[in-house]
Amino acid sequence: MNTFPIGEAFTLGLGVYSAGAIACLASWRKPVLARHLCCGTALAGAILQAVAALLGILQGAPVRWAISSGVPLFGFSFAYDALAGFFNLASAILGAAVSIYSFTYLKEFEGKRNIGFFGFLYHLLLLSLTIAFTAANAYLFLIGWEVMALAAYGLVTFYHEDRETRRAGLLYVIMAHVDTGCLLLGFALLSQASGSAEFASFRTAAAQLSGGQQAAAFVLFFLGFSIKAGVIPFHIWLPAAHPVAPSNISALLSGIVVKAGIYGMVRIFFDALGVLPPWAGVLVLIVGVASAVLGVLYALMEHDLKRLLAYHTIENIGIILMGLGVALVFRVVGHPQLAAVALIAAIFHTLNHAIFKCLLFLGAGSVHHTTGTRNMEELGGLIRPMPVTAFCFLVGAVAISGLPPLNGFVSEWLTYQSLLAGYGATGGLIRILFPIAGSMLALTGALAAACFVKAFGITFLALPRGAASRQAREAPRSMLWGMGFLTAACVVLGLGITWFLPVFDAVTAQLLGVEVGANLISGNGMVLSTGTPKGGTVSTAVIGLGLLVLLIPAVLLVSLRARRNGHRHGPAWDCGLPGLSSENEYTATAFSKGLRMIxxxxxxxxxxxxxxxxxxxxxxxxxxxxxxIEPTFEKRLYGPLQDLILWFSTRMRAIQAGSIHAYLAYIFITLVALLILVSRR
Amino acid sequence: MTEMLVKSGVQLVLLLLVAPLISGIVKTLKARLQTRRGPDVFQPYRDLFKLMRKGMVIPDTASWIFSVTPYIVFATATLVGLMIPMTATDAPLSLFGGVLAVVYLLALGRFFLALAGLDTGSSFGGLGSSREMTISAIAEPAMMLAIFTVALGANSTNLSEMAQAAVSQSWKFLEPSQMLAFAALFVVLIAETGRIPVDNQATHLELTMIHEAMILEYSGPYLALIELGAWIKQLVLMTLLVNTFFPFGLSSDWTVAGLGMGLVVYLGKLLGLACFIVMVETTNAKMRLFRVPELLAVAFILGALALISTFLF
Structure with a gap:
């Protein structure tokens, strides 16, 4: 009965989400009640899920339970293993933070918009995420996946009177269905081979897959999950959909919904498809590098704060894929220990990105909430009216730029180490790829830092650039608590990484059969190492402490001198033209001009x-x-594709003349053809 | 623990003493080579003391970012200095951060410096921040490739391990991969320390400035901290170059005699590199900003060639 509480907490959590969804819908006429229900029940459900997830990770064997449905190939079967627990934990953390944030964020909707319906979709999104992460049956998984896509569509188009929003929603829903289509085909291929749609049966049937079948399944799943994750070149929906959604929803979309794609990849590539050939890992790595570099380069050109963050999601998904790709390569060349390190790098970055991206979107939401604009060129100087929001956003910006001692640095460090180990573990010219990928990761990191200097500096520092930012007010308390919670998570996960490694052990033990946590910790539990005898070591805790120790005497000395010498405030140098105004300031466009030219x-x-x-x-x-700038992918790839589809549809019109006789003839011909096919068997 | 603290203390003192000296030596040598008299080598110390005694003017537009930046710049550079082998192969804090931590800690300092540039609201600050982040972004891949070449040879990203590996094969620097990696890192050093042909440290209030533009509004003790931080960063990068490629004379233990010998050889090596930098600065003209990416692309290619040649030879 040791496993009892997991199922209890999990089902109770699901029940709370479902009840919350219905209760919100029922209370749509009472906005204040709906708002409290929307956030309260979601928070309660998220806490229950967090408990279940922690128990699920820390326990040994996966908990399974199944309810037969009577429909062939389908059943309500769930498996709560370490991987499911890990992603559920991420989703619960984000769900809790966003729910706290939303208590006051949703206030502005009162009397204007249907909070009840919003709450319904919000609960449905959290519910479907939880189902997708725990489903052990392919079709149950797809139901969760589809509900997630539709709930997200409803939330993205919440400001539906805007034409831009409707277009973005349409693009999203089309891409989401192409994605589900790919997955459906992939699962059909696997369930045909295994005779069942249970994930467990795929695992056993994987050995009998032919090379061609395995490759086809890999490509289908990679395509499907890449669309969901927003990997370049399937990213076009992401920078369109994320900015137009309400900010608390953007935070969830970028934080966890996109990560469902990563979950799917880890689940299928490491668990269901058997050992993939080396080219699969190399492909994932190369796609990851392309996404990372292009994602950050496009982010740099944005001056819409939320769209900038959306492009950074693409970049970070690229970094995660780099870790996954290397892990796949290590697995096939027979280095399970190294594969485990690379996998930890990937899923730890998944968690980290979920946390800091959610934080940054919530920060951007607070800015949008009070100023009414997302355009950085109209913002500026917000650090004075909004000190707490500014501080939280700054911590998020440092973390996402991969700077020590915060969490982003740790996962990027592990990714670097995996890439370097890739050089030693492989042979032939292919090994050059790994250090080159490492240098591209360095480029990505440096460009991300440049981009966040811009995002934070232009939005929060210097003088306000428009009337909107001059009247800015600090966000209400519950919004600050939501952000503060995530800010603390960034710091704790960064400094205390060595405490959290056991969490990853359970995941790698499940997927790769090895535990490396103990090897990765050395030096009295303070130092993170690569697990190899020499390798590399780092300690964010000591770095944090060291910075503090060096800061104190410097602060003491300078403040002592400053007190003795005195200091005064004066205008900044304005080149002799009196009156420095916001028109003299650097703009976001000017800031990225250098890179635009390069x-x-x-x-x-x-x-x-x-x-x-x-x-x-x-x-x-x-x-x-x-x-x-030219939207290259939209113009060069999707433009011709769209033309092709339109051309094909007009051709199709020839057989759809609208005549009922013709349609009857089609039905008759189809029937005869099917009869012939069946009788010949 | 105490041993580590003592070592850290010794190296800290060494850092704070040597960093301004090297800056002074470069300035003096440059002046001599350009047939000027120039300041003597101890001028940077005098500058520091003078700045410490001055009052400060803080721009009205600046927020707390402006005030914390000098501390962060100083602390990151100094912490990095404790992770790198200067006179002995085992650096005090080498275990707690290898070369990746070094690069990223320096990036942390730069991140805040660039924010402080924007914080003042003057267009010079923004101009400096934008250029600094741009150039450092394109210098980063070249730097990493060159570092990876050395790290892969030593099988470690820990600087002490790297130095140890270099000591055990002290003629390794004659290998093509090492020479190419050295060339790549040298270009990055020029770019990162703001020297001609990328930036000019001697310039002030000109439209071509990068680093100086960011720190234009700083004065008094804050400026002293930032200058000291910049000198330490320069020393760290120079040390990285001389000690990983030319590890002669690195003491294998922390005895007084070993350290003394190590220090003499170390200063000699730094002097050699300083002469080389001065030669480059004096014989080149400053590049247009948009030619700098080409220079850094060359560094990247050199790094890539270095990597490929470890594979070939």
Whole structure:
């Protein structure tokens, strides 16, 4: 009966989510009640799920339970193992933080929008995520997956009176269905081979798959999950959909819904498809590098705060895929220990990114909430009216840039170490790929730092650039608590990584059959190492402590001197023209100008300047400036694809003449054809 | 534990003493080579003491970011200095952060410095921040490739392990991969320390400045901390170059005699590198900003060639 509480907490959590969904819908006429229900029950459900997840990770064997449905190939079968527990934990942490945040965030909807319906979709999203992560049957998984896509669609188009929002929602729902289609085909292929749709049966049948079948299944699943995860070139829905959704939903979408794609990859590639050939791992690695570098490069060009964050999601998914790809390669070349380290790097980065991206989106939400704009060029100086939000956003920015001693650094460090180990573990020219990928990770990290200097610096520092940011107010308390919780998580996961390694042991033991946690910790439990005799070591705890120890005498010395010498405030240097105003400040566009020129081959920037002048062109009265970059993927890849589909649909019209006789004839012909097919068997 | 603290203390003192000296030596040598008299080598110490005695002017527009940045710049550079072998192969804090931590801690300092540049609201600050982040971003992959080449040879990213491996094969620097990696890292050193042809440390209030533009609004003790941080960072990068590629004279233990010998040889090596830097600075003109990526692309190619040649030879 040791396993009893997991199932209890889990089902109770599911029950709370479902009850919350119905209760919200029922109370749609009472906005205040609906708002409290929406956040309260979701918070309670998330806490229950967190408990279940922690128990699920820390226990040894997976807990399974199944209810037969009577439908062939389908059954309500759940398996609560370490991997499911890990992703459920991430989703519960985010669900809790977002629910706390939403208590006051949703206030502005009162009387204007249907909070009851919002709460219904919100609960449904959390419920479907939990089902998708724990389903042990392919079709149950797909139901969870589909409900998740539809609930997310409903939430993305919550501001549906906006044309941009509707278009983004449409794009999202189309991509989500292409994705489900791929998965359906993949599962059909696997269940045909195994005769059942249970994940457990795939595992046993994997050995009998032919090379071609395995490759086909891999490609289908990789495609399907990549679309969900927003991997380049299937990312186009992500920067469209995330910014237009309400900010608490953007936080969940980028934080955990996108990670469902990563969950699927880990589940299928490591658990259901058998040992994949080396090219599969290399493909995942290369796609990861491309996503990481291109994602951050596109992020740099954005001055819409939320769209910038959305592009960073693409970048971080790329970093996660790098870890996954290396893990797949290690697994096939027979280095399970190294594979475990790489897998830890990938899933730890998944958790980290979930936390800091959720934090950053919530921060952006607070900014949008009070200023009403997402355009960084109209913001500025928010650190004074919104000190707590600014601090939380800064911590998130440092973490996402992979800077020590926060959590982003730890997972990127592990990814680097895995890539370096890849050089030693493989042979032939392919080994060069790993250090090159490492240098691209370095480029990504440095560009991300540049981008977040821009995002934080332009939004929160210097002088306000518009009326909206001049009247900004600090976010209400519950929003601050939501962000503060995630901020603390970034710091704790960074400094205390060595405490949390046992969590990953359970996952690697389940998927790869090895536990490396003990090897990774050395030096009195303070130091993280690569597990190999020399390898590399790092200790975020000592780095944090060291920085503190060095800061104290410097602060003491300088403040002592400052007191003795005195200091005064004065205007910043304005080149002798009196009155430094916000018009003198650097803008987000100007900040990224250097990189726009350096990578102009990618961006194909276009700009237009028109000056209006009376006497001399050197004294313009007004200047009109316009600048844009080419949306390469939309134009070069999806444009022709769309044309092709439209062309094909117009051709299809030929057989759809609208005549009932013709349709009857089609039905008759189909029937005869099917009869012939069946009788010949 | 106490041993580590003592070692850290010794190396800290060494860092704080040598960093301004090297900066002074470079300035003096440069002046001599350009037939100027120039300041003597101890001028940086005098600058520091003078700045410490001055009052500060803080811009009205600045927030607390402006005030914490000098401390962070100083603390990150100094902490990095304790992770790197200077006179003995085992650096005091080598166990707690290898070369990746070094690169990322320096990036942390730069992150805050760039924020402080934007914080003042003056367009110079933003200009400096933008350029600094751009150039460092494109320098990063070249730096990492060169570092990886050395790390893969030593089988470790720990700097003490890397130095140990280099000591055991002290003629290794003649291998093509090491020479190429050295060249790549040298270009990165020039870019990261803001030297001609990438940036000019001597410039002030010019449109071409990068580092100076970011710290334009700093004065008094804050400026002293930032300058000291920048000198320590320069020393760290130079040390990385001389001790991983030319590990001669590194003491294998922390005895007084060993350290004394190590220090003499170390200063000699630094002097050699400083002469080389001065030669480069004096014989080149500053590049246009948008030519700098080409230079760094060359460094990246050198790094990639270094990597490939470890594979070939």
């Amino acid at each position: 990578f102009s081959a990618l961006y194909q920037p276009r700009r237009e300047i028109q000056a209006v002048f009376d006497v001399s062109p050197y004294y313009p009265k007004e200047i009109h400036f316009e600048s844009e």
